[in-house]
Each structure stands twice: as structure tokens, then as C-alpha cells.
Amino acid sequence: MAERSFKKEVEALRRGAGEELRCEGILGVTKALLQSGVAYVGGYQGAPISHLMDVLGDAQDILEELDVHFESSGSEATAAAMLAASVNYPLRGAVTWKSTAGTNVASDALANLASSGVTGGALVIVGEDYGEGSSIMQERSHAFAMKSQIWLLDPRPNLPMITDMVETGFDLSEASNTPVMLELRIRACHLHGSFVAKDNRRPKMTVRQAKASPTRDTSRVVLPPFNFLHEKEKIEARLPAAIQFIKERQLNEFFDGDVGDIGLIMQGGLYNTVIRALNVLGLADSFGNCRLPIYVMNVTYPYIDEEILRFCADKKAVLMIEEGQPEYIEQAISHILRRAELPTKLYGKDILPIYGEYQGDVIKTAMEKFIVTVAPSVLEGLSQSAAQKKTSGETQVLNIYEPAVETKSVESIAVTLLEGEIPPRPAGFCVGCPERPIFSAVKQVQQAIGDIHMSCDIGCHLFSILPPFDLGNTTMGYGLGAAGGSAFNVPSERRNISVMGDGGFWHNGLTSSISNAVFNQSDDVVMIVDNNYSAATGGQDIMSSRVELDNRSTQHSIEKAVKGVGVTWVRQVDTYDVATMKKTLHEAMTSPQPGPKVIIAQNECMLNKQRREKPLVRDKIKSGKRLVRERFFVDADTCTGDHACIRLSGCPSLTVKENPNPLKSDPVAWVDNECVGCGLCGENAHTAVLCPSFARTDIIFNPTRRDRFIGGIRQAVIGFLQNRIDRRLEKYAL
Amino acid sequence: MFESREQPVKIAISAMGGQGGGVLASWIRDLAEAQGYLAQSTSVPGVAQRTGATVYYLEIFPGAETERVGRKPVLGMTPIIGDVDILIAAELVEAGRAVQKGLVTPDKTTLITTTHRAYTVAEKQHLGDGLSDSTKILDGIRQVAKRCVAFDMEKLANEHDSVISSALFGALAGAEVLPFGKADYEQAIRAGGVAVETNLAAFNAAYHLAGQGGLEPAVPEKSDRLSVPEAARTRTGKMLLDRVLTEFPPSCQGMICEGMAQLIDYQDFRYAELYLERLRSLVAQEASEDHELTREVARYLALWMAFPDTIRVADQKTRSSRFQKIRAEVRAMDEQLVYPVEYMHPRIEEFCDLLPRRLGAFVLRSKRLRRFLSVFFTKGRKIKTATISGYCLLYLIASLRFMRRASYRYAVENSAIEVWLERIHSQAGKNPSLALGLAETACLIKGYGATRDRGRQRYEAIMAALAESRTRPTREDVRRLWEAALVGEEGREFALALAEFSSDASLKDSLEDSSEDSLEGKGADPRV
Incomplete structure (x- = not known):
């Protein structure tokens, strides 16, 4: 059972044409998938798109009514490979995952898919986990789109636009025989707004129908000589088709402004933040009317040279607002302008920060810098009008308390009074988390035998690196805990410990970590944290979940799995039993038995347990x-x-x-x-x-x-x- | 070219993951939508939020204006510095964090914050007092906010068996910063459909408090002046009290009375007399008018003399007042039964503590005996104090108080106390600042088992460093040392501070020896 239930919300998915839906971005995307006649959906959970998987899981009935096949994929690679169904058949398929973590895992399948090309629309919805609240390495999905030739959509973040882009994405995919990625930033995924629904559409061809009458086309298989043909096709057929489609359907948008000789180019996803920043500066109103002309790239790959040139032609300077690095789009535009020998000056990462999320303040500061640099007259007299706006906004604010103390400047207060008084509050283990006792035990063992090298994984257990435990050296990826410790597979006084969650174990860990340790005769200790769920991503069920489910097969033992790949030393310990855990750890660290020592630390995620038990207890x-x-x-x-x-x-x-x-x-x-x-x-x-x-x-x-x-x-x-x-x-x- | 001058109302919620910030955001959203406003909210979900700091952001825009223009407005995704109308904080440090980010500005922002604290691991894991100063934070955030509604909303929510979101929502309504009536807010809670009654109760209480201004007086600074009891409750007590009033300056009397009361509670009147004797010889020596040294020694001497041995622990765990405290803290109803299960782990050391002095020392020295007896002390014990057998066991141990003075532990602690007092005496006239430092270092002596051993080791290390020093260390020098001793369990910071002190001391030494012309030698190798 996932952390959050959408049983009530999914009823909104049945709404028909003309009805208004007020919901979160994620639910909107699901509705849009159904409106697009999708035939199959898959994906792997992870913030910020975990809820998309949860919504789909809770909407099983509705999906079945529409003959849509849904799978909780074993990993992002599985999900990407699932799109293979759209290679031969006109089946619309969509998958989703957290990016770039998931895109990294999926890239093998994605690259093959992009090479083969698709017949039915193939849509990958990536939740871009970048900036505030992110728990992964800071990279861009853009690179994957470029390297594999996949089209990348980055729509303006409002629900009508996002839902519309889902449907358009399928059309674009089919028109250009190319898979399409739809990129949603963290806050866009959880943006609550409204849009007008359309009727759901049954898929034109269902998966069942396709399966019943298989067709094949050898030229779609990635094998010589076809792989060479695929590359040619990408450049000579698919790219031009995509460009034509994007132009014809006007997926990118032009907004006029009265300051005609300078302009802004931006990724669609940044549009609202830019408008808000301009609004604060007095250069835009609340409805997006802006004094500066804007070119919004709702499609950030491929680039439409003609549109870019058209926008830049009559301008002396443009600012490219592009989040993340490297600045691929800015480089491309620079190249396009140079080729066309257009004298328009291009600004971008010389004014904006090179890295980091572009929140409102960052953009506001950059915008001021840009305008002061290229057209200072635009800002003249604005400070006054901005002030007027502020006072008019104040009319609805009544006064109860006026501080008697003299009001100082914000900076001086922050520096003097709050200095050193605001401790950091990183995320950590929840109340009663069953993973905490494991690290209490490891810390006590470490106090007894000396410092241990610890290779960590992805999951809540990674909080062990923080105080008060301060345990763990590296994390290399999902299910790669023991793999990350594999270089230390040499005889030594103290064995090292790797940690892996049950989620990571089934995702990739059984092969990449455990089998590898068996095969290479590792002598080290592997701790598998089995809390019944993929807890970090929101408590989704996995292979070893204890619950019995109607449409998934669960209760598969981790212990049997590791024994099955040849581990001989396995112990299962209740995580809350610190004494036994300490004893078992000591034993694992010293046992003369060769091969990896696997400890399965078992107890249920407390969040999920409480959610289940609290109402029962109350009753x-x-x-x-x-x-x-x-x-x-x-x-x-x-x-x-x-x-x-x-x-x-x-x-x-x-x-x-x-x-x-x-x-x-x-x-x-x-x-x-x-x-x-x-x-x-x-x-x-x-x-x-x-x-x-x-x-x-x-x-x-x-x-x-x-x-x-x-x-x-x-x-x-x-x-x-x-x-x-x-x-x-x-x-x-x- | 602009079509509208209307601005959305911008609301940010600064909270910790799992606090229900999402519920609050959805109430505000529902409230606005029900009143014909357009509402957009954003949040940052996921594992990054588990118990960590997070910001929810909302913008609401009047529907009438939308209809007039005929289009939907473009609403922002994240708060911008200087452009937040209302900042709601679900914890005091999170309010401070928002202020630090610049989300609260004097010209614009109404700050609605609870004043309660949920301490961070960084604060809690300190070996002593590592907490942030709430008064300072509250002072700071009040000064930057245009208006500030601040009171303990967590407490208020608890009182109504509700959650903090209800109290914050009530405070928002009471502050009357949004163009909605109280009934509209209540409707949003009702529409939520969960725990409606208790949520409404907390909402209403907060609404009224906020309406009255909702500002809590700052917590008064903890003073080291304790009050003297007006009258003694017993005859012997009166005699002792009279002695304190005649023999000690007023500035020390409160502290000494408290110390005395605790020692009578701990042992008996005779023990409190010993305490007075020890202090009397010191007060005579102290020249300062304020008698800070006597006061501080009175504090730490009382704590040290009341060292927590097994007898004391058993004593504290068997009192009726404790049983009442437990019932109150776990919020047990009258008809419910409450059984405490004590987690005790007596080691052979604690056993020997209770033995007569010579015997205790003998057992601890004898490897064989130790090994033999250790068998009985390997496991922790769970004792049910509300069952007859469990209670009687602790009751018996507590009643061993009569032989405490003969115990091994008493002998050990008592001689350490005497050495400490002797050191203070020797400096009280010569270097009063150092004497104060020596007195305060006793704060390291606390706790049980490993904690006490560690504190004691660090205490001795400081004493040794001070004894070796040929300079004139001050209270500040000593404070730096014991503060460092309280930073980390591993003692890295402490070792560093000790090394710094020693090199500083020898550096000062060499500087004093050489001419006073320059300070260039500072930072140079002290051994030179």
C-alpha cells in the first residue's frame, strides 16, 4: 500500500468533455494519458513522479475499463524496454520515472528504442529532480534527449498546457517516429490547479489485439546493417518531420512586448517564474502581458532554427534563460546565430548563474542585470510604479501589531540576531523507523572494533550518513551498495559493510551486487534492509512485500533469492533487536566461512505500519x-x-x-x-x-x-x- | 499594454516534512476556491522531505478579475524575496530559516508563526546544552516582519487534541490578512471531513488568540538567583535555614537553600550540614561583593554531593510523585492502568559502589572475583516498578541509604570533591577568575557509567592541564576547555582545545619572558 491513497481522487479520471478538474499536476497527466488513447503504461516510482505511479495503481479499474495495460515496472530499464511494444505496432505507450537517476538506469533501453524508432506514440514522462528538495546528483535530462535523438518537451507549468502537451507528445512521436520525453520539474508535478477535461479515449489498437496478430519488421532491430540505417533515418527523415510538426502545430510560443529590440528565450517550464520575477520588477502584469518579447520553448529539443532566427532577427540582444548545465540550448543558439551571421548579442550563463535551480530571486536578479546591461531606459521610473503596486496590495492587510522595536534592515537582522541560531534540518529517519536501530547497532560495533568502510545505496537508509550516526562513505546508485564496495574485496583486518534496501535489491541489487559478490568470492558483509516496501519513494509494494495483492505477485523471500544465487551465510534479524543485530554483525565480521555474509534486517516501515494500524487501534x-x-x-x-x-x-x-x-x-x-x-x-x-x-x-x-x-x-x-x-x-x- | 493591476496574494508555508503543511495548504486552497478565487499551490515531495525543512507555496487570485480580463493569470511557482504577503511557519526555527532566506520583509510580510521548538539532531546530540536561543530568534523575526502573530500553536493544538495545521489556520483567520470571513475558514475544515470537531476547536482557540494580537511575551532569561523559601517546613530545616540567612550573603542564599534541600532529600540533615560547612569556609575567602564563586560552588557542590548511585536511582523511581508524572506525561485517563518497565543495566561497578569501601575496592581490584561476579551483570534488566516484586526490589535498594556513607562509591566521590574544593580554595584569593573556572568545570561530572567516566576523564585532563600551566589562566580559558569537552563524544574538539591551551600557555609564557615590543610571535611554533 502506497504512502498516499488516491482512491478518491482517481474518480475524477472518469470525467468527460467540458468538465473542470481541480487537481494536482500528476492526476492531470494521468487524465491526459487516458484522453490520448494510451494502450499501455509502465514506470518506476521515485520523487517527484511517485504519485503518478500511485494514481495509476489506484486507477486500475478505470484502466481496465479502457483496456489500458498497466505495469509497475521492475526498474526504469524495464519501463523503457516496455516501450518496445510501440516499435512494431501502432500502440500508444507511456512510461514514467524520476530523472536523471531513472534515465541513467533506463538509458540502455532508451537508446535502443530511439534507434529502432516507433510506430505508435511513445512518451516518457520524466520528473526532473533538480534543485530544491532533490535527493540525487544534479544533472540534466536534456543530454539524454540529444545523445539518443529523443524529443524533449518542457511545457509552461500550468495544467491546461501540461495536459495538452501529453496528447501533443503522442502526435509528435507518431509524426516523427521518435520517442518523446515530457519533462516536469518538481513543483510542477505537485502543482495544484485546474483544467477542462476531454472524454477518455479507448486505444485505437489494444495490446491484446496486437499480441493476437503479431507483425515484424526486421529493419527495426538494432543490428547491422539496420543500426546504420537508423542513424541516417534519424537525421534525414525523423528530425525534419519533427521540426515540421512543431512549426505547424506552433508548439513553441511567441509573446510580443513593446520593448521590441531586446527579448527573452526560455524553457517553457521556467515561464511562470520568469513572469513573476518580471512582475515584481514592474515589467509584466499578472496575466503575463510583458514589456519584453518572449520566445517560449515548450519543445527544448530539437531546436527550430527558423523560429529562433525569426525571434532574434530584429533584436539587438536576447537573454537565454536555461536551467542547469552545460548550457546546451545557449550553445546551439549561439551556433545558429553565427551560421546565419545575425549580429544579435546573445546573453545567458554570463548573466545567470551557471548551475543551480532558477528560483524567482535568481531570475529577478538576472533580469535586472540584463536590462541594465542592454536597455537601462526600460527600468527608468519603474521603482516608483513598483512601489505603487505594493501599496495598492496592502489595502487588504489590516494591522494588529506594529513592532515597538526599531525596524532594522533584513540583512542586519539575519546577520546579528539569527546568526548561529538556525541549525540545518536535513531529512532524516521518521519516528520509530525500523532502519534506525540497524545503525545504532553498527555504530556500537564500530565503537568496539574501530572505523568501518561502509558502502551505501539509495533509500531512506542513506540517512545513516548524517548525524547522529555519521556512517557511510559512498553511494553509487540503486542496488549498487555492495557493488560500490567491491574494490575492497581484499583480505584485511576488518571487513567492510555495504547497505542496500529491499527496493534496491529487487531493482538491480540481486545481480549487480549480490551475484557479483558471490562470483568474485567477496568476503565482506552486505546488509539488506527489508522494510516490506519501497519506502523511500512513498511505500510502494515490491516483490518481497508481505501483503497479498490482487494483481501483483508478492511475498517472495529475499533470503531464498540470495541463497539461490549462491550465498551460503545468510542471517535474518529483527531490526529492533539491537543486541542480536550487534551479535550477528560481530559474527559476520569474523566468520571464517568464505563468500559474502548477508544480513537481512527485517521490519516494517513505520509510516506504513502506523497508517494501517492507527485506525484499527482507534476502533x-x-x-x-x-x-x-x-x-x-x-x-x-x-x-x-x-x-x-x-x-x-x-x-x-x-x-x-x-x-x-x-x-x-x-x-x-x-x-x-x-x-x-x-x-x-x-x-x-x-x-x-x-x-x-x-x-x-x-x-x-x-x-x-x-x-x-x-x-x-x-x-x-x-x-x-x-x-x-x-x-x-x-x-x-x- | 498591461491589462490588470491586480496582484495575487502570495503565501508561503515554512514547515518540517510530516507536520501537515500539505493539509494547511489544501485548506487555504479550498477556502480561496470556495470564495471564487483562483488558487495554485506547489510543494516539494519525496524522501527529501522526511522530517526535513520544506516550503509550500500558494498564490491566490480574485476570480472577478479573471473574468474581467477573460484569461487565467500566470501564477508563480516559488516565493520570491521581498514578495511574500503571508509567511506561515509551523516551527520557530523554520520561521527563522524563512527570515534568513529573505522571505519576510518589513514592508510586506505578515508572519504567522508558532513559537514552539522541534529540536534538530544538531542541537539534541550535544553533550550538554546545544539548543538554539528561542528568544533571540523570536526577537529577530519580529523585527523584520511587518506584523507578527506568534504564540505556541503546538501546545494549543495539543490542548484541543488536534494538529498544528488547525491552529495555524485559526491564527491566519484571526490575523484577518485574507479577505475571507471566519465562517469561510470553518467551512474549509468541514469540507476536509477529517477530525472536524477537534480541528475546529483548535482553530477557534487560535483564531481568538490571534485576534487579540497573538503575541507571546518572550521567555524570561534563566536567572542564577533562586529564591529563598519563606519558611522552613521542619524544625531542623528551620535551624539550617537560619544559618544560611545569617552566615551567607543574600546573593548566595537562594542557591544554597536549593542545594541544601536537594541534599536533605538525597541523604539527611547531617549531609546538608556538611554542605554548609564546606561553603562557609569558601565564602569567608571570597572578596567579590557578588559572591559569584560561592554561588557557583554551591550549585556544583550540591550536584556532586548528590551523585546518582544505585540507591538514588531506586529512591527516585519508587516515589509516588514519579508515578503521577508518568501518568500525566503519557496522558493516561483515570480508568487506564499504567505499568512502567524500567530499563536498567547494573554493571559490576555499580554493585561494588554499594559495598563497604574496602570490600568494594578489593573486588574491583581482584581480576578473579570480578570475572566471577561479572556473570551476574552481563544483561540488562527490565523491572516492572508497578508490580509488587519489582517495586519491593527497588524499595529495598533505596532503603540502603543508611549505609551510603560507608560505601565504596561515597569514598571515591567524597575524596574527589575534597580535592576539587581544595583547588578552588587555593585560587580563590590568588586568581578568583581561575577559581570560578575550576568551579564550573565540575559541570563535566555527571551521569552514570560510561558518561560519568568520560566526563571525569575530561575533568581530570583539564585539571592536569591547568596544573601544568605556568601562566595565569582565566575563567574564559577554562570555559573554552570544558565547552570543548562537551562537543563530541569522540573528543576530537576537546583534544584540539587542550592542545591549543597548552601551546597558548607556553606561548604567552615566552612572550612574557621576552620584551613586550611586538606580537609577531603569535602563531609561531610555541616550542621555539
Whole structure:
């Protein structure tokens, strides 16, 4: 079960022509796929398109009604390869993944697909995980489009445009026999807006029909001599067809402005941010009317030379606003202008930052720089009008509080008062996460035997690199944990440890990491974190999920899989059992048995578990049934304020508060009410011999008559003794 | 060429992942849409958000203007510095972070923030007090905001069994910055359909507070002046209290009374008398009017004398007040039963602590005995204090108080205390600044087991470094050392500080020896 359910939202997918849909970008894209007559869909989850997979999963019924086949692909490579169905048949297919991480994985299949060319429209929806909130290396999908000759769409980020581009993308793909990528930036994927729906369309040909009457065309296979023909075809047939289509359908947009001799060229996805920045500068209104002419590239590859030349022809200077590096488009435009011997001066990364996300401020600053450089008169008198605008906006703002203190400039406040007071808050393990105890154990083992080289993977477990654990050296990709440690496969005093999640394991890890370690007779330790889901991407089910699903086969054992590829030393340990985990780790580090030592650390993702159990617990309590809830508690009086417990845990629920003892200033540990009673605090207190401040409290809801009877007797005896203590305390007081 | 002068209202929500910022954003969106506005919201999802800092962004635009122009406006995706109308923060440091980014500006931004803290790992993992200063943050953000509505919305939400989003939504309504009525807001919560009643309760409470200005007074600075009890509760207590009032200057009396009270609670009146004796000889020596040295020694001496041995832990865990505290903290209802399960891990050391002095020392020295006895102390124990057997066990241990003075642990701690006091005495007249430093270094002596051993080692290392120093170290010099000792468990920062101190000391030495003409020698190899 995924982190977020879209069961309610997907009903919107049934809406017909003319109805307005208010929804998130992701749901809009799904609706657009159905409106395009897509025949099959696949993909691999990962932010920012995880929800697209979740929506599709929850829309299974609707997909079946329309004869659309949907698969949760094993990896992005699988998803890309799935598009092979569009090579021979006029089947429209769409796949999705996180980019560039997923595009890297998929690039083998993508390159072959692009070489073969397609008959039916093939659309790849990539969620560009670049900039704010990104958890991967900062690269561009643009390079993949260029190298494999795949068309790249980067539409203006509003729902009507995005949904329209999905449908147009299929048309473009079919018109040019080329796969098309639709790039959506993070915030665009989760942009909530509205658009007017069209009717859903059943695919012209369904996958079932294609399968029933197979056709083949040898020239579509990537093998000599056809591979050479494919390259020729790309340049001589497909590219011109695409250019013609883009021009005819006017996919790129021209916006006029009264300052005619300078202009802006931008990727479509940046349009709203640019307009907002110009709006703040007083150069555009809220409806996009802008004083500077604009050429919006909703198709960022291929480039339409003719359009670019037309836009630049009467201008003395243009600014190319292109996010990410290298600046492929700017280089191309420079080349196009040079060829045409046009004197228009081209600005771009000389004014804008070379790298990093282009948020509003970045663009605003650059825009000022550009205008001051090429046409300073445009900005004259604007500061005043901008000020007017601000006051008019203020009319709806009432005053309650005016600070009595003198208002200082923003910078001075930030520098003086907040300096050093705003600690970083990176993402981390959730409350009660079953992965945290693993690293508590590793940290304790490391304290005992010395520093360990640790090769990490992709997934929540990568948070181990952060405080308080500070464990892990590198991460090389999904399922590549042990592969990333393979060079260290030499005899040494201390083995190294690699970590891999269950998601990574099934994605790629079984072959690239485990089989490789077996084959090369590695002696090192591999930890597989099995939490029942692909938790980092939003809790999607995978091969080893414990749940039984109608349309997926689950419950496949990781242990059997690794044994199947020849691992002989395998242990499965409950992650919360720190003592056993420590013992097992010690054993794995020292065992004389040859071959990789695989430890499967098993327990369920707490987010998913809570989502499932909380309502059940609530119902049980409501209906009067007996229930024991566990949570932890720290004695403030005995806590020393050293926080060793926190350094072994980092649980958001294990936090600090003011010391109740007026003589002490160190804050004491305490457990807030978010505690789910996972038990790690107690395990750590025991295994690391911390301090006697930790107690678990078992709270009995709806106690039975027997509970109350025993409780009464206990209370009588304990109460008697406590009275004695109280009497002594009365005697011994100041 | 412009068609409209209308601007969207720009709202940013600065929160932590998992706090429900998305719910708040959707309420605002629903509210605006229901009132005929166009609303667009964006967020950053995914693993990058798990418990980390994140920003939600909304723009809302009047529908009437859209109809007049006949087109949809172009709405922004991210907040721009100096262009945010309303900044809502779901945690105080996140408000500070938004201010640091420049999202709050004096000419424009209404800041609606809770004042509660969710501490970051960086703050929590410190070996002492590593927390950011909330007062400073609140001061800073108030000064940059055009208006500021700030109070503890987390507490308020908890009081109504709701979540912080409801309180923030209520504060937004109460601040009346958006052109919507209170009922419109409530409708958005109702339309959400989840926990409507409790959410509305928290919403209303926050609405009223915000309407009244919603500014919380800053937390007062923690003072080192504690108050003196008005009257003693016991006869012996009165005698002691009178002694404090006659023999000690007013600036120390509060601290000493608190120390005394804790030591009576810990042991008995005689023990508190010992405490007074120890302080009396010091106060006579102190020349300063403020008597800061006596006050600080009073603080740390009381803490050290009340060292937490097994007897103390058992004592604290068996009190009725503790059982009440637990019930309150876990929010147990009257009819519910609560059973604490204590996680204890006594080691052979703790066992020997309780033995008579000579016997304890003997066992700890004898390898054989240690090994034999260790068998009984390998595992942690879970003791149910609310069952008869578990309670009686701890009750018995607590009652060993009568033989504490004869115990091995008492002997160890007592002699260390005496050495510490002796050191302070020897400096109190000569170098009062250093004496204060020596007194404060006792803050490293705390806790149990490994924590206490580590603190004690670092304490001794500082004492040794000070003893070796031939210069005149000041309180600041010593403070730098013990502060470094509290930074990391591995002690890298501490080793560095010690090395720096030693080289500084010898450098100062050599400078004092040579002529005072220049400071060029600074930074040079101190060995030269």
C-alpha cells in the first residue's frame, strides 16, 4: 500500500468533455494519458513522479475499463524496454520515472528504442529532480534527449498546457517516429490547479489485439546493417518531420512586448517564474502581458532554427534563460546565430548563474542585470510604479501589531540576531523507523572494533550518513551498495559493510551486487534492509512485500533469492533487536566461512505500519476492547543531560526539554507523544549501557475486571510503601 | 499594454516534512476556491522531505478579475524575496530559516508563526546544552516582519487534541490578512471531513488568540538567583535555614537553600550540614561583593554531593510523585492502568559502589572475583516498578541509604570533591577568575557509567592541564576547555582545545619572558 491513497481522487479520471478538474499536476497527466488513447503504461516510482505511479495503481479499474495495460515496472530499464511494444505496432505507450537517476538506469533501453524508432506514440514522462528538495546528483535530462535523438518537451507549468502537451507528445512521436520525453520539474508535478477535461479515449489498437496478430519488421532491430540505417533515418527523415510538426502545430510560443529590440528565450517550464520575477520588477502584469518579447520553448529539443532566427532577427540582444548545465540550448543558439551571421548579442550563463535551480530571486536578479546591461531606459521610473503596486496590495492587510522595536534592515537582522541560531534540518529517519536501530547497532560495533568502510545505496537508509550516526562513505546508485564496495574485496583486518534496501535489491541489487559478490568470492558483509516496501519513494509494494495483492505477485523471500544465487551465510534479524543485530554483525565480521555474509534486517516501515494500524487501534479502543499501548518515557530527575541516547538514535520523538532541576542547565531527554513505542530507546539503553532513565510504559486501555483486580492489589501494597516514603520526605525537608 | 493591476496574494508555508503543511495548504486552497478565487499551490515531495525543512507555496487570485480580463493569470511557482504577503511557519526555527532566506520583509510580510521548538539532531546530540536561543530568534523575526502573530500553536493544538495545521489556520483567520470571513475558514475544515470537531476547536482557540494580537511575551532569561523559601517546613530545616540567612550573603542564599534541600532529600540533615560547612569556609575567602564563586560552588557542590548511585536511582523511581508524572506525561485517563518497565543495566561497578569501601575496592581490584561476579551483570534488566516484586526490589535498594556513607562509591566521590574544593580554595584569593573556572568545570561530572567516566576523564585532563600551566589562566580559558569537552563524544574538539591551551600557555609564557615590543610571535611554533 502506497504512502498516499488516491482512491478518491482517481474518480475524477472518469470525467468527460467540458468538465473542470481541480487537481494536482500528476492526476492531470494521468487524465491526459487516458484522453490520448494510451494502450499501455509502465514506470518506476521515485520523487517527484511517485504519485503518478500511485494514481495509476489506484486507477486500475478505470484502466481496465479502457483496456489500458498497466505495469509497475521492475526498474526504469524495464519501463523503457516496455516501450518496445510501440516499435512494431501502432500502440500508444507511456512510461514514467524520476530523472536523471531513472534515465541513467533506463538509458540502455532508451537508446535502443530511439534507434529502432516507433510506430505508435511513445512518451516518457520524466520528473526532473533538480534543485530544491532533490535527493540525487544534479544533472540534466536534456543530454539524454540529444545523445539518443529523443524529443524533449518542457511545457509552461500550468495544467491546461501540461495536459495538452501529453496528447501533443503522442502526435509528435507518431509524426516523427521518435520517442518523446515530457519533462516536469518538481513543483510542477505537485502543482495544484485546474483544467477542462476531454472524454477518455479507448486505444485505437489494444495490446491484446496486437499480441493476437503479431507483425515484424526486421529493419527495426538494432543490428547491422539496420543500426546504420537508423542513424541516417534519424537525421534525414525523423528530425525534419519533427521540426515540421512543431512549426505547424506552433508548439513553441511567441509573446510580443513593446520593448521590441531586446527579448527573452526560455524553457517553457521556467515561464511562470520568469513572469513573476518580471512582475515584481514592474515589467509584466499578472496575466503575463510583458514589456519584453518572449520566445517560449515548450519543445527544448530539437531546436527550430527558423523560429529562433525569426525571434532574434530584429533584436539587438536576447537573454537565454536555461536551467542547469552545460548550457546546451545557449550553445546551439549561439551556433545558429553565427551560421546565419545575425549580429544579435546573445546573453545567458554570463548573466545567470551557471548551475543551480532558477528560483524567482535568481531570475529577478538576472533580469535586472540584463536590462541594465542592454536597455537601462526600460527600468527608468519603474521603482516608483513598483512601489505603487505594493501599496495598492496592502489595502487588504489590516494591522494588529506594529513592532515597538526599531525596524532594522533584513540583512542586519539575519546577520546579528539569527546568526548561529538556525541549525540545518536535513531529512532524516521518521519516528520509530525500523532502519534506525540497524545503525545504532553498527555504530556500537564500530565503537568496539574501530572505523568501518561502509558502502551505501539509495533509500531512506542513506540517512545513516548524517548525524547522529555519521556512517557511510559512498553511494553509487540503486542496488549498487555492495557493488560500490567491491574494490575492497581484499583480505584485511576488518571487513567492510555495504547497505542496500529491499527496493534496491529487487531493482538491480540481486545481480549487480549480490551475484557479483558471490562470483568474485567477496568476503565482506552486505546488509539488506527489508522494510516490506519501497519506502523511500512513498511505500510502494515490491516483490518481497508481505501483503497479498490482487494483481501483483508478492511475498517472495529475499533470503531464498540470495541463497539461490549462491550465498551460503545468510542471517535474518529483527531490526529492533539491537543486541542480536550487534551479535550477528560481530559474527559476520569474523566468520571464517568464505563468500559474502548477508544480513537481512527485517521490519516494517513505520509510516506504513502506523497508517494501517492507527485506525484499527482507534476502533478497538472505541469498541471497548482491551488494548496495551507501549510508549517510552524518560525520568527527568535521573536523566543527566548528556544525550548519549540521542546520539545513538536521532528519533524525532526522542527530544529534549528544560531541566526540572534548577541547579542544572543541561536540557534533559524526553519522549514526546509522537512515540510509537518501537522499543529502540530501551534496546539502546541496554546494549550500550546508557543510563537508568529509560522506562517503557505499558498503558492498558479498557482494562478487564481481572486487570483492575490485580491492579488494585498491587496499588494497595505499593501505595502503602509509597506512604512511608512520603512520610519520610515530610520529615526530611527544609 | 498591461491589462490588470491586480496582484495575487502570495503565501508561503515554512514547515518540517510530516507536520501537515500539505493539509494547511489544501485548506487555504479550498477556502480561496470556495470564495471564487483562483488558487495554485506547489510543494516539494519525496524522501527529501522526511522530517526535513520544506516550503509550500500558494498564490491566490480574485476570480472577478479573471473574468474581467477573460484569461487565467500566470501564477508563480516559488516565493520570491521581498514578495511574500503571508509567511506561515509551523516551527520557530523554520520561521527563522524563512527570515534568513529573505522571505519576510518589513514592508510586506505578515508572519504567522508558532513559537514552539522541534529540536534538530544538531542541537539534541550535544553533550550538554546545544539548543538554539528561542528568544533571540523570536526577537529577530519580529523585527523584520511587518506584523507578527506568534504564540505556541503546538501546545494549543495539543490542548484541543488536534494538529498544528488547525491552529495555524485559526491564527491566519484571526490575523484577518485574507479577505475571507471566519465562517469561510470553518467551512474549509468541514469540507476536509477529517477530525472536524477537534480541528475546529483548535482553530477557534487560535483564531481568538490571534485576534487579540497573538503575541507571546518572550521567555524570561534563566536567572542564577533562586529564591529563598519563606519558611522552613521542619524544625531542623528551620535551624539550617537560619544559618544560611545569617552566615551567607543574600546573593548566595537562594542557591544554597536549593542545594541544601536537594541534599536533605538525597541523604539527611547531617549531609546538608556538611554542605554548609564546606561553603562557609569558601565564602569567608571570597572578596567579590557578588559572591559569584560561592554561588557557583554551591550549585556544583550540591550536584556532586548528590551523585546518582544505585540507591538514588531506586529512591527516585519508587516515589509516588514519579508515578503521577508518568501518568500525566503519557496522558493516561483515570480508568487506564499504567505499568512502567524500567530499563536498567547494573554493571559490576555499580554493585561494588554499594559495598563497604574496602570490600568494594578489593573486588574491583581482584581480576578473579570480578570475572566471577561479572556473570551476574552481563544483561540488562527490565523491572516492572508497578508490580509488587519489582517495586519491593527497588524499595529495598533505596532503603540502603543508611549505609551510603560507608560505601565504596561515597569514598571515591567524597575524596574527589575534597580535592576539587581544595583547588578552588587555593585560587580563590590568588586568581578568583581561575577559581570560578575550576568551579564550573565540575559541570563535566555527571551521569552514570560510561558518561560519568568520560566526563571525569575530561575533568581530570583539564585539571592536569591547568596544573601544568605556568601562566595565569582565566575563567574564559577554562570555559573554552570544558565547552570543548562537551562537543563530541569522540573528543576530537576537546583534544584540539587542550592542545591549543597548552601551546597558548607556553606561548604567552615566552612572550612574557621576552620584551613586550611586538606580537609577531603569535602563531609561531610555541616550542621555539
